[in-house]
Amino acid sequence: MTAITQSVDLGRRGRIAVLTVNNPPVNALSQHVRQGLYDGVTRATADAAVGAVVVTCAGRTFIAGADITEFGKPPKEPGLHEVLALIEQSPKPVVAAVHGTALGGGLEVALACHYRIGVKTARFGLPEVKLGLLPGAGGTQRLPRVVGVETALQMIVSGEPIGADAALTHGLIDAIVEGDLTAAGVAFAEKVVSERQPLKKIRDLEDKLAQARGTPELFANFRKSVARQTRGFRAPENCIRAIEAAVTLPFDAGLTRERELFLELLHSPESKAQRYFFFAEREAAKIPDVPPDTPAKEIRKAAVLGAGTMGGGIAMNFANVGIPVTVVEVAREPLERGLGVVRKNYEATASKGRLTPADVGRRLGLIRGTTDFGEVADADIVVEAVFEEMPIKQEVFARIDKICKADAVLATNTSTLDVNAIAGATARPESVVGMHFFSPANVMRLLEVVRGAKTSKAAIATAMAVGRRIGKVPVLVGVCDGFVGNRMLHARGKQAERLILEGAVPHQVDKVLYDFGFPMGPFAMGDLAGLDVG
Template sequence: MTAITEFVRYEAQGTVGVVTVNNPPVNALSQGVREGIKGGIEAGMADASVTSIVLACDGRTFIAGADITEFGKPPTEPGLHEVIGTIESSNKPVVAAIHGTALGGGLETALGCHYRVAVASAKVGLPEVKLGLLPGAGGTQRLPRVVGVPMALTMIAGGAPIGAKKALEVGLVDEIVDGDLTEGAIEFAKKVVAEGRPLVKISDQNEKLEDARKNPSLFADFRKSIARKSRNFEAPENCIKAVEGAVNLPFDEGLKRERELFMELMQGEQSGAQQYFFFAERLANKIPDVPKDTPLLDINTAGIIGAGTMGGGIAMNFLQAGIPVTIVETKQEFLDKGMDIIKSNYAATVSKGRMSQDAMDKCMSLLTGSINLEDLSDVDIVIEAIFENMDVKKDIFGKLDKICKQGAILATNTSTLDIDEIGEATTRPEYVIGLHFFSPANVMKLLEEVRTKKTSATVMATCMALAKRIGKIPAMVGVCEGFVGNRILAQRGEQANKLILEGAKLEDVDRVLFDFGLPMGPFAMSDLAGNDVGWRIRQGKGVTSPVADAICELGRFGQKTGDGYYHYEKGNRTPQPDPIVEDIIINAARDAGINRRQVSDEEILKRCVYPMINEAAKILEEGIASRASDIDVIWVYGYGWPVYRGGPMRYADHIGLDNIYNDMLKFKEEFGDEWTPAPLLEKLAKEGKGFKDL
């Protein structure tokens, strides 16, 4: 055995030379790995005792991608193109042995090999588009030559990996290995030599490009098919252009085109924002004052109080993770209705082919309904998901305190109420935490976890781990009204309502924010969620909103009633401006003594977004959020902030806190003290810093 570099070794096993990468945890393509692979392949070519070479990896995965920590740094030799060129030009067949995930540069390296074998559980893909990039080491040129252009477009512009079975079906993998992968790859390599198979250089293969060359509308059709999902993203379009290069240019020219398009993205803001968010999402898993080795509680069973929309959705997350759930309602009829909705939701998923009937049956077998709180006596975690009423919630938590076993976590899904106060209704406030799921709870990825002043480190660490187990992206925050997400959202809503009184059309407010990249504007979003939800909250607080209240008083609760801020035709969710609402707005403005005027798109955007950033600065000052990047994670996953802008804090840094600060001072002169910049925003702006510098 020969150590080529610290991360790669070479060993002759009979007539097969084995190059093995060992760069934990994911065998990323660092400089040392690249150098080692190149040297290992060269060692195999020079070894007269071997007739073929296997490229394999130790640990839990094949090469899972590039070393992202090298992004933005001066390139180091050898580059990945050179490494792949060395593999492909080998005069002995090279077989990639794939387990775990072969992603990005890992799959591109495997595509440089003459053959590929994999274990059945392996996955392969080119996910660079999710970082605002495209595969930059020949992936856009080689993959279409192996799997055909339609499949390559889907994999490259979509970024989702495929399993080994699918990879075998489309020709990306030559054989699935049962048993020991390296031994299987060695046997396959021997078979290649024994049968005299050719050295398959993908760069020389053009057969699978011919259909696309004869069908020029293929690319236009694909662009249409992803238009909605890829709206405003730059990377998918460059991915498509690169594959077009594979079809229309010689291989070497296609590589040059790929490089041009890659650098265009690498030097752009979107890629920088998406790479920033990649790290922000992972950082959100860490709670600064909770040690990494904090012991966790075992969560093997769960209880949900409330079988309504939220309770049912929350239950589905646990069921799909294989965790038995007992769901409790006050009346049998409410329970039956909730259980039926869960079942019908699963059935709809099965009908769309996104879930097997067996999987649905397994989930439903883990679900138990009850109308007795006492049936939660032995569960490991209880999540209360009833309507927003402090007295009722405190009463329930007082009862849970007596019913639930010691060590059980008592969680609330409240989105507005003081969880410190809820915790004090028990004798174990250290076991009380907020788990704020977003609606629909079985779909939305964010889980805003809310620590009280007394929540224990063990409970926090357990809930962060649990979030990942049930497929959620967690972010830990502190207690305040609205927590982080809704507190910031309230600022946008307040300005949006002022803008329509001052003269902006509500459809223009929605359009500006939609064009900015959000899924919908504030008024369309309110119609979707139900205007009566906010109305009840305002009534509980004794707060009024002239336009919103007037709309609700007419029974215009949004899409569910066919009328809200907009009118909706039956069976059609497209919002239509309604003269009735325009009259309500004009009358409310007149009653308030407001002289209406033209409002520009630029003002709409600044007045909706800058108060959000300012409120986020206050949240950071108060310690409600640990990091600016946590706020970005909350807004991308909870509210659909466009990831290519990185989140509101990253966006603020991009446009410059000094620019925001100066604009806010101008708005303060015009509109009053509500536009006073937060002290932290003022401090950073005057120091020429950003939220990234905290």
């Protein structure tokens, strides 16, 4: 094994060269990775004893995208386009062996290889649209040539990855393999060499583009189908235009058009905002005095106090990820009503094809209702979602303090009240933390984790970890009126209500914000959240 760069090694197994990328944690395409791939392929193809090259990665994943630390900085050679051109023009077969995720530039590397194999759990995607960009290293030109234009449109415009089975069905990979991936890659490459199989260059494939040329309405129909969810974003339309270029232009001209559309997005305010959000979301996960190795309690069972608008949605979050949850109400009638709303929510999702009936049954089976407070005794975390009145919350916390096990995390879903005053009703304020969900709690991703004066680091770490596990974006905030989200919304709401007093009607106010790009205005949001909680 020879070190080509600090992150890429070149080895040999018989007549098959193995290029291994090792750039933890996600094998991002840093300059030294690109240089290693470029130099490694150059050396391997110049070696007369080498018959083929396998590109693989160490660690938990294949190349999972660009090096985000290089964003906004002057480009460093070699560029990814140069690396991919070298791989594609190699006179010897190059095989990508994928595990984990091949995302963004990682999938573009794989697409430049002549063959691709993957393990059963591998995933493949081009998520650049989520940063307000498009795949800028040939992804919009190569992917439709191999999976077809319709599938490429869905993958690139949504940014969502597909699994290995779908990748095999669509022709994105040539085989799903088991066991040691490098060994399987070498065996596959050996077979290609022995059988003198051709160098399959995706750039030369035309069959699936020809199918699209025969259905000119394809792009118009696709635009209509995504118009609602892509409203206000520039990147989805540029992605579509780039794929149109793959259909209408020769490959090299298509690459040029892709580059033009990419640069247009790179300097757009929308992409700058989406990239800011990308980095901000990751920064929010870093808490200086609560390091990543802070012990967090393992959550095997949860409890939610209250089956109203918020409580039912919070319970769904736990059930959605397989955590059994007990919902407690003061009486049978509000309990049954709340659980009925949960059932209707799941059935509505199933009616849209997003859940199977089996999924609905499984999730409902994890939610158990009761009027007995004693049922929370074995819960690892209890989330209170009762009326937003301090005396009621303090009474509830004093009660569960005497019931819950000593190491349980006690969380309040308060949106404005003083977490310290709530914690003061218990003999264990260090276990009390705010977990403010936004309505609808089963839909909205933001979760404010509120640190009280005596909240322990373990409780904070647990609340943050639980938030991530249930698919939220947890953000740590301090105790203050309205925390962060509602303080902002309060200022906006005040101005919106003032406009009503001056003669506007709610839908006019909402339309201004909708036209600006918000999903909805303040009055529509109040209706969605529920006027009882909004």
